[in-house]
Amino acid sequence: MVRRRNPLAEVFFLGIPTLLFIFVMLIPLMMSVFYSFTDWDGISKSYGFVGAENYARIFTTDTDFLDAFLFTAAMSAVTTVLTVLLGIILAAALSGGMRGRNILRLAFFLPNTLGGVVLGYVWKFILLIGVPYLGSRVSWQIFQIAWLGTPWSAFIAIALVSIWQGAGYVMVIMIAAFVGVPYDLTESAILDGASPRKILFSIKLPYCMPYITVCVFWVLSQTFKMFDLNVALTNGGPYGSTVSMALQIYRDAFNLNKYSLANAEAVIFFLILFVLTGIQMKVSKDKEEKYDAS
C-alpha cells in the first residue's frame, strides 16, 4: 500500500506527545546541564558561569553527595541481590498448582503496590513502638536494638523494608516466566526421573535468564532512585548516614539553597542511571544473540 504523506494527522497523533516530551524532559535536562555550570542560587536575577566548579565541589568541599552515592550503591547492591533471590524463591514455590496460592501471592505482592511513604511509616511505627514493646517482654538481642538509631541498623531497616517492597514484583514476573517454560521441556525431564528441584535449577532457571535480567535491573534502578522510603523511615538520619542521592539533590536544592550544585548532582545522577541502563541493554542484547545463535 502506498502511503500518502499526511502531516495534519502526524500533528494530531504526535503533536501533544512531542510538546510534553520537549517541555517535561528535553528542556529540563538541558537546563540542568546549563545551570550546573553556573553559580546561580535559583532566586537571584543574575548569575555567572563558573565552569566545572560545581562538579569539582562535589569531589572536594561538598562531599555529601559522594557519601549519598556510597550509601545508595551499597544499599542497591545488598537490596538487589536479596530481593531477586527472595522473589525467585517465592515464584518457584507459588507457580505450582498449590491450593490457596492466590491469597499467598496477594500477601507477598501487596507491599509492592503501596507507596514508599506509607510503607515507611508503617515500619516506623513497628520499629518505634512494636519492637521496644517486644524488647521489654523478651530479652532477645534483636528487640533491644534502636533500629532507626544507629547508622548500621538504620541501613538494615531500610534494606529490609525495600526488600519487603520489591520481592513481590520479582515474584510476579518470575511466576509468568516459569509458566512460560514450554511444557515438553519439563515433561521429558519428569519422564527421565528428574526431581522438581533438579528441573528448577537445570531447566527452568536457565530458560528464564532473560526475565531474571529484567528483574535485576528493575530492582537496581528502583533502589538507585530511592527517595520516599528514606524520607519516611529515617529522613536521612541518624547523622545523615542514610541520605540517598535523590534525597541529597532535594535537600541541596530546596533546603540548603545550593541550586547550581544540586543541578550538577542531578547531572551526575542522570549519568549514573544512563550507564546502568546502558549495561542492561548490552547484557540483554548479548543474551538474545547468544540465544538466537544456539
Place this chain on the structure above:
Amino acid sequence: MMRHDTVFSWVGKAVLIIAAILFFSPFVIVIIDSVKTQGEVIENPFSLPLELHFGNFPHAWESIKLGSAMANTAVTTAFGSLLLVYLSASISFWCVRHPTRYSRIFEKALLCSVLIPFSSIMLPVVKLLSMADLTGTLYGGIIAYCGMGMAFSYFVMRGAMKSLPKELEEAAMIDGCTIYRTFFSIIFPLTVPTAVSVLILEAFWIWNDYNIAVILLNSRTTKTIQVAIHALFAQTYSQWDIALPALVISMMPIIVMNILLQKKIFAGMTAGAIKG
C-alpha cells in the same frame, strides 16, 4: 524418595505460610491499632483492642483534611492515567502503523527518556511550570506525570499495536474511514486489554508517588495523600490515634483494588516488564 518429597513439601508449605503471615503482619498490626486509643497503642501494640474506637477515623479525616487530599489524589490519578492511556495509544498508533521520518526520531528520543530519573530534571521542571503559572495547581502535577510516564506507557502499548493485523486498517480505509475514525473506532477498541494494563500500572504509580508530588503538589490546596501523610508524621507522629487511622485510610483503596483486580494487575506488571 516419595516420602521424603512429601515431608519436604509440607515443611515448605508451612514455611511459605509463615512467611506470608510475616509479610502481611505489619498491615494487620496497623489496622488493629488504628481502632485503639493512644494509651492502648503505647501500652501494648500487639494486643486486640478493648473497645473498637471507630471514632478515630473521622477524627483523623478531619484533623489533617484527608478529604481534600484524597480528592486531589483521585483527580490527579484519574486524569494522569487516562491521559497516559490516550497519549500512548496515539503515539503507538502513529509510530507503529504509520512510521515517518519524524516518528522514528521521536520514538528513539522517547525510548531514551526512560533513562532520565525525575530527580535529575525536577529543578528545571519546577522553574518551567512556575513560568507557566502552573505550580500550585493540579494541572502542573498532571503534566509532569504525563511527561514522565509517557515512555513507559508507550513501551507497553507498542506491543499491542504491533500485534494487530494490517488488513483491518486497510479495509477501513477502503470503506472510506478517515484516519482519525480508524484510530478511535477500530484500532483503539482492539487495544483495550493492554490499555487497561497501562491504566492500572500508571494509576498505582501516580497514587503512590511522593517524589513528584512533594515538589509540584505540595501547596495547601493541592496536597496529595502521600504528601499529607508525610506532613502528618513529620509533625506529630507520636499521636498514633490520628496517624494510624490516616495510614489505614490511605492504604484502603489500594488494598481493595488488589483484591478485586489481582489477575489484571499481575498481567499488567508482566506486560510492562517483558515488553519494556
